[in-house]
Amino acid sequence: MTMASQGWKRFSGYSSGELSSMSFLDLLHPDDRDRIVPAAGGGSMTLGVQGRVRCADGTYRVAEWTVLPAPKSGALYVLAYAHEDSAVKESLVAEIGQLHKDIDTLAAMRDNLDMCLTMLEAYDVIGRFCQQVMEEYPGEVWITNASRNLLERVARWGERSEGALATTEPHTCWAMRGGRSHSYDPGGSGLQCGHFESPxxxxxxxxxxxSGEALGMLTTWAGSYIDDTTWSAYLRRVATMAEVLSMGLANLGLRESLRSQSIRDPLTNLFNRRYMEETLERELARAVRHGAPVGLIMLDVDNFKRFNDEFGHRAGDDALLKIGALFTKTIRAEDVACRYGGEEFTVIMPGAPLEATTQRAVEIGRAVKEIVFEEPSGARLGDLSLSMGVAVFPDHGDTLEVLVRAADMAMLAAKQAGRACVRVAEAVVPPPESQQPDSEAP
Incomplete structure (x- = not known):
């Protein structure tokens, strides 16, 4: 039991220490358990059911029990009051009402988090539902960044402050340092965290x-005096919110990780061929609706096999990694760079006409020539260059297959022209005869 009023202690005869070490099942008369406990199974509730309480002197007295399923699987909220304690009953009725509200809100938040595909979507859900459950006092949710050296604030409610810090270091929070909840009040022994704007x-x-790692933290505070009972009841709700948040964020992180593994190239971290085809198909459909062009660049690293043979596969992998990193620096935010396979890459440029797509290919080729490829010791390796083919929807193809084939043939033309150059597709390339539909016999 986590809380007992003075009236309940007088009613049962147990001390706070004795009650804290007991389960509510220990207090119930054996004959009354089946009427009270099973009704809480399967997500249902027990409301105001009378049951006998085993008191400290061995006698049994009648109390009313309310049992509610908690958001955490297998856990229960249990409330009980004695008929003689009307003040406790009123307090418990109010707490039951709040629990009903919180359970519904937390269940809705959990469902919404399960539907999120990205962390950005989750942050919006977190801010909205934390505001509903913890509306009495201000609070924030901070998430550990990818480098795990900073906490980034993703949700804030209650007090608003222009220019509030959006990042802080994990060591400014005692909870993050110790890996467990940390509370502070002037009369206690806890230390004040350094991430608050004002004490x-x-x-x-x-x-x-x-999954055994810190995802972030949930923090809340009171700026003025608040009594112990009210604050303790509020903190129990905050702890439940933290459990739901942890589970939702962990599940979302796992889904993001699995999706990333399915669409990312493990060496360069660029998108893979599967994602490239899905994206190009989607962009072509959007281009048809809006009458916009779509640029496509096919890129192949020149003489890469010879580079691999001369300097080793590790040097080859490092070279591909550097080239992949260069793509992310030289393309627009809306462009999509992919590793098509081996030493071949593609860049999809939504809304880019032929001139802009060709110019971007020239810039990428020039930037690759400036990359310095070195051994770990610092010894310089050979230089690399790109042969590139450019095709644009709808000028060079109106389907994925035709457009990719046009860009690929333009890239082969660049190879034949001496490599390290850009060639533009000349015309729509019809599918091979083997893919032509059979004509009907006369």
């Missing part, structure tokens, strides 16, 4: 954990 009267920080 709070009371605060609580809870690490958000998943």
């Amino acid at each position: 709070p009267t009371r605060s609580l920080c809870i690490p958000l954990k998943g």
